[in-house]
Amino acid sequence: MRKLLLSNDDGVHAPGLRALHDALSAYGRLRVVAPDRDKSGASNSLTLTRPLALTALDNGFYSVDGTPADCVYLGVNGVWDEKPDLVISGINHGGNLGDDVLYSGTVAAAMEGRNLGMAAIAVSLCGERYFETAGRVAATLVGAAESLSLPPRSLLNVNVPDVPWEDIQGVRVTRMGYRGPAAQPLRVQDPRGRERYWIAAVGDNADDGADTDFAAIEAGYVSITPLQTDLTRHTALDDVRNWLDALSNS
Amino acid sequence: MRKLLLSNDDGVHAPGLRALHDALSAYGRLRVVAPDRDKSGASNSLTLTRPLALTALDNGFYSVDGTPADCVYLGVNGVWDEKPDLVISGINHGGNLGDDVLYSGTVAAAMEGRNLGMAAIAVSLCGERYFETAGRVAATLVGAAESLSLPPRSLLNVNVPDVPWEDIQGVRVTRMGYRGPAAQPLRVQDPRGRERYWIAAVGDNADDGADTDFAAIEAGYVSITPLQTDLTRHTALDDVRNWLDALSNS
Amino acid sequence: MRKLLLSNDDGVHAPGLRALHDALSAYGRLRVVAPDRDKSGASNSLTLTRPLALTALDNGFYSVDGTPADCVYLGVNGVWDEKPDLVISGINHGGNLGDDVLYSGTVAAAMEGRNLGMAAIAVSLCGERYFETAGRVAATLVGAAESLSLPPRSLLNVNVPDVPWEDIQGVRVTRMGYRGPAAQPLRVQDPRGRERYWIAAVGDNADDGADTDFAAIEAGYVSITPLQTDLTRHTALDDVRNWLDALSNS
């Protein structure tokens, strides 16, 4: 039986994680390791400055006082004898579209699984209502995962419209869109009168062309984006070389 | 005069940040906004669960109780009237090679600058000794930055060998290499006898071919890798489409 | 029906809190507000630098991303219409004897209740086994609390031997004993080779005379110590006055 490692970034008590667990319980042996607190926005961050505590909860889930990537690292390394076959992260409360992907702890948990050598899927619900819809999508993909062969260091980023299952229009394979710059910070005064700055909500869509994740969700489709962990801008290697040559000749 | 925003992930008191400041002081008006604590490994994480404090220090640097990406966001948005022209992050204590890039707060600070619309350069010293060498590299690149035209959403990741300036062999434009999976966590017992897990050092090189950042540093060259923030694995879009078609036909 | 506010410092998922809840469920309407993480050693600390999140869990308990004193403050102020009549904190995993009291988050939670105008009891089990024994002690005291009239700004610190109920030798009203200085810190090397310092276990008993909490527990008795929140050393007021007079005459 396959061994599935589940994590998320909304925290070990989030309804989305519970929904993912329930949707996948027939698809393998589940191990759930998730942050003890809301870690939305944690990206790939790893906790390097202190050791981590791994705590078993009453419901069989494990809680870690760290980030989503910490959770996957500990869920894979050293604490259990067997490594998982597949890492599934989610169901995120809210979509991870466009460059949300760069900040998302949900995507990071999947990416960490991928870096540790496992297949990996991140699942997000573009809202907080129909977790069951996202659960069915996750179950379908996990059920078929063995027949998908991706290039090394790839993972799937899945976003699901927040609608009942029967209202899903289909599935689209998409590229990442882009958002514009984030809004100005929210300024708040603390009770002692000092000004503080709260990072604002994400920016508006700047690139939501027809082949993007934004457009798929907007049209009511499940969006599946294959992601890579190679950040090299290969097409710019020559530009940089030419620039350096000009520099050294000047 | 150009406006340069400097940040890092080793914290506002790190010698590498001071060295970067000193190396660039002739190249523009400098604004330094950096984390109050060591935030190595912070990746692109943003602090969303609480507001941030921005504190002016005696030396004119600004300290933020948050992550490198928080610092750049606050350094660009709302607190000052003018936006910076260029974001430079570093000098990191230690290299950011291969998939270190995914976890690095130094690279994330530059990436945040890029996401907010600025040109951005991350500079790391592959050691903790010859910050002056890395400072000279940074100054050279910043001095010539206006003549480099990169595609949108690109940035430069620069790694510098930890040797005296005269021992630098040259500059190579490289692609990201890859490390293998990280080692097992360090198990420590706290003073009350409870087991805790400390995330281990990075894994060994798994891909350090001749055109990688690893190989450049190994050979004594400065490594410059153009990075992108589009994580789409474009070459896998069709594979995923075919897989889904087979799924829906079965 | 009385309204009881329960908290602790071991965190909202600690078995000791659950045991306290179960033991007291017949004695009033219970509201449980406790830290989301282990906050042993938190003392009276309040979180002033950021706002707090209050999260309802599946089991009806409330979790706060803060300290025990934060929890009691939020459990009393503003979120519910009615104030509690009594604050009970615990059951702590481990005793709070002698000057442990100064550092204990369990005692602090009770003290915060007392500062906000409620009667307050802190309950600790000197071990981690017989929570049921401590639960019965708590229930007995809570059942009789209305007939106890303490001076203003007082609370009860209760410690219970970690033995079956039938092995309890009785109850003693005690004074705080004292421990000697804490041991040296545990030095640990992080996985990157840097030295870190972990605060050691508490010191040995320095004053455990027959009328102290230490002696009661040692002899198998429940220890009840009335505490105050006036820290003035009244007997030293004249000594300090004389010292100042000598100073100003010299």
Added chain:
Amino acid sequence: MRKLLLSNDDGVHAPGLRALHDALSAYGRLRVVAPDRDKSGASNSLTLTRPLALTALDNGFYSVDGTPADCVYLGVNGVWDEKPDLVISGINHGGNLGDDVLYSGTVAAAMEGRNLGMAAIAVSLCGERYFETAGRVAATLVGAAESLSLPPRSLLNVNVPDVPWEDIQGVRVTRMGYRGPAAQPLRVQDPRGRERYWIAAVGDNADDGADTDFAAIEAGYVSITPLQTDLTRHTALDDVRNWLDALSNS
């Protein structure tokens, strides 16, 4: 030459700490160990869940990623060969009057020194302007400290009016007054629309009789309150015994 350990709770970069350092530099060999961040309200809390980093700053001060009590513990234990003779904490930005004392990290730093066997003085300025006045008060007391013999486990809590030195009316030895309950929390909405609760400013004075610290400051006097670390309400021991007797006879 005496060895003085200085700490505070406003953080290692606070002007009040610098002012204390400058005022005391002629009175002994100074060692400064203070939190890397603002830790106001930290009370006696100790960091037990993770090891601490101790970092030397450029100005010779040491920074700890922990609480004031952590700082004093590390400043006394194990890192240096010699123990300090006297611990002075401050100059706090703002007064520590009445039951502020229970929450104050400044007082806690002094108390930790006392618990570790040293004489200890906490100094607070009731404002943020005339640190020099408080520095002169601190220097006077430190200069005379050897001739003061306090009972064991006592310390001095000193509050200074925020006025020029020549406007100080004199010195009064006082008892702790009391504040009323704290105000309701400040409710803030985060940028994502979720409600959060920020602990409010302290309550109004409830007991500021002529012999209290409140009254001394109000009248323009320096207030010196001897504090103890024995929290036993000795005068209530019999009341509790009688209550328990009645309980067991009923």
